[in-house]
Amino acid sequence: MTPRFLRSLLLLLLVASTAGAATFPSGGPHSTNNDDSCDIALLPAATLLLPYFEVDLTASAGIGETTLFSVINVTDTEVVAHVTLWTDYGYPVVDFNIFLTGYDVQSINLYDVIALGQIAPTRGTGFEDSGSPQGAFSSDDANPLVDQTTCRNLPMQLASVYRTRMQQAFTLGRVPPFGESLPGCSTIGGTHARAVGYATIDVASRCDVFQPEMTQYYEQILFENVLTGDYHQVNATELYAQSGPLVHIRAIPEGGTLATRTGNVQYSTNLERTFYSRYHRGTNKRLDARQPLPSIFAARWISGGEGDFQTTYKIWREGIPGSNAGCDTYEVNSDMEVAEIVRFDEDENFTAFANISPIEHTPRLAAASRVSVSDTDVFPEMEGDAVAGWTYLNLDNNPEDDIASQAWVVTSMRAAGRFSVDTDVIALGNGCTPPIPFSEATSVAGEPIGPAPNQHGQRQ
């Protein structure tokens, strides 16, 4: 080795170790950059998740239960937000596009969509529609990643066949056949008095009809963290409203298209799985580069007492079927196993459910649900007169595999028949955390419940 060669090698090593101005080889955090972690945070995102919606289709507009959400493009450049509405069994029923000019905001009332078949009524949300005007500070330059011509004349009023399909899917769990390509399905959702499901909103490059469970979808999504949004669930008859931010899921690393990212080390993702992993065929299961959601949570509960408190949890869970699944496969998402639930009262007493001896009671939940803490089939009942405490939820749907299935939880509290609030629940680890074994509450060999270890794969 010559001294010159050594010098070059030394320089290379030093450059490699300091790549990225705010990354560090030791100490913490290892990176202070934006969009450089597995933590789900309230920062602009490439995918937004509305974990649960509920809409009363029988009431007149503005009277019964409905869910509204808003999507904001926080950049000056136009993008497409692709909205998919899924049943509570994780079946994608309908999808539509929102063309967002720079700094655009669009509200969607799911009563309009599901009950009336209307998307952003009166002004529309397509390219050059009056509902998508170009602001003075929206970029004059077209976004080269977006094919805006595909967003002309987006439908404001859906044909009645779509409306019927949505209403049956979200309330009866079945859909009639649609043309020659889509068969009728009878077990793609639960039976509900109100329409129930969840929504995903992805940044996309064009207004198209592909849905996230189709492999073609990932050729069209983008990786720009530019969307933000919130939701409101309102019931004008019972006089309550609950609100929260949508779940903000970032693409990491950000940027490019599937074509430009493929094989480009600049865009290689270190996420071991992603939000949409189960829909990818082939060897690359991380095509979407979306952060995975966590699986373990700590949620407050209050039940009864002087204020007649009620607590329900709105829970989203990753389903099991992958891309292009057949009709009959979605039923598996109706009652997916929950690894462990431990309920504490305010005196730190606990009760627990898990599929382990001697408890051997396995709680089961669908891909989207709103479930009361008083439901003793899901949540272990506290002894005595406890009215409050917190719940440890390990929502992994298969404790025996090596993946912690994803989830999100919102605590929904009501009191005195007039107060209600939604609060996102604290996760006990990020979505990159491996499966957490049974705790000492349910297993003699178990570990104490607590935050996941900082370094994955190690106990603290």
Added chain:
Amino acid sequence: MLRRLLTVVTLAVLVAQAAGAAVRSRGLPRSTNNDDSCDIALLPAATLLLPYFEVDLTSRAGEHTLFTIMNVTNVEQIAHVTLWTDYAFPVLDFNVYLTGYDVQSIDMYDVLQGRIAAPEGTGVRTSPQGPLSEPNPRLSIGDCANIPATLPRSLVTRVQRALTEGVATALDGSPACTRIGSGWRRGGNAIGYVTIDVVGSCTSVKPDEAAYYTGVLRYDNVLAGDYQQVNSAQNYAQGSPLVHIRAVPEDGGSVNLPRTFYGRFVPEGTKHDRRQPLPSTFAARWVDGGVGSFETAFKTWREGNTSAGATCDQYASNAALQIFEIVTFDEQENALAIQPEPGPVTPITNDFASAATSRREYGDGDSFPEFEDENAGWIYMNLSSRDRETPRQAWVVSSMYAQGIYSGDIDATALGNGCSPNGPLSTITRGTAILGPAGNVNP
């Protein structure tokens, strides 16, 4: 010599890369580990922030705020609670002893009447021990045996006056202060914010004292919490998580954060608190008027100017912290802006400012650039200040009301994490930056 140096550097790089199973030298995220980023997320934390509280001291049925603290570990912890005026004057502190898996609700109405965790209080002797709760050998709990459940009347009066009149009477060696909160010009409800820190002992040292960071504060990310603001008379309730601020790194080692949440109280550059800094730029929805008689208010916490050992008269500098830039968009993407001088949009030249904590309504005619005929849109807030080199930390909660019966609190979306540097004014206010998310690489 060069060969030896090369060996050392190579080894150092390899060791660094191996340290932490999920830390990578290529690709992103660089680390997938927990507690290894500058992002503020809903994960167990070492400090919780209630960015704004409001309490009607005349009636429990009026406006009041409650918050809850959970210890999500099996070992006991001590949470040190500090109440600050809206000018960031620390007016009261107390300790909450939490056994393993404990949860403690605090009703601010009770606290401001002198009752801590009523009726039993909180302490080693009163907090029950669950079957899975364990002792924490790293704590000094001797002083947690008799945490007072009732505060002396003189202290209650001092706290009440500080939060409602902005005046603190002299008490037990603490000097009398005036203008340490906005109450002197506002009156009415008690207003302020709360911090909750993991500490090692039941202490009376406060976060504005240097000793807090050398012997009191701990770095375990073990707390979680939420709050509710309720007004029974007006039939509304709002709720949200507390702001969860993690200690990074949790287990020691060098702190790579460029600044910290409590940075102004520790010797410059030491970053002794290790707490993640909060961001300064936000995007928040607004809805105002329309069929539903909508209203939107923003509860805003901002980092004050005062540092450790501040004197009474210095707190007035937290009364009107300058705001770098605010831009209001309507749903047609039209923009109105606060700006330092006339620019290409409607020339509003007010020198907008707000206190260390405040609740300001869109539509009050004074706090935000407002559209006359539009009912909804979003607001970009850069809550840093032009007179600072480093960003001023902040947090924003959108508080929406409709039809006199509905209300909800929603945390605003930050447009960068707390490690993002100050940026220039946006092009909307004749600056150079395109308004949007902060750059991914922080210098």
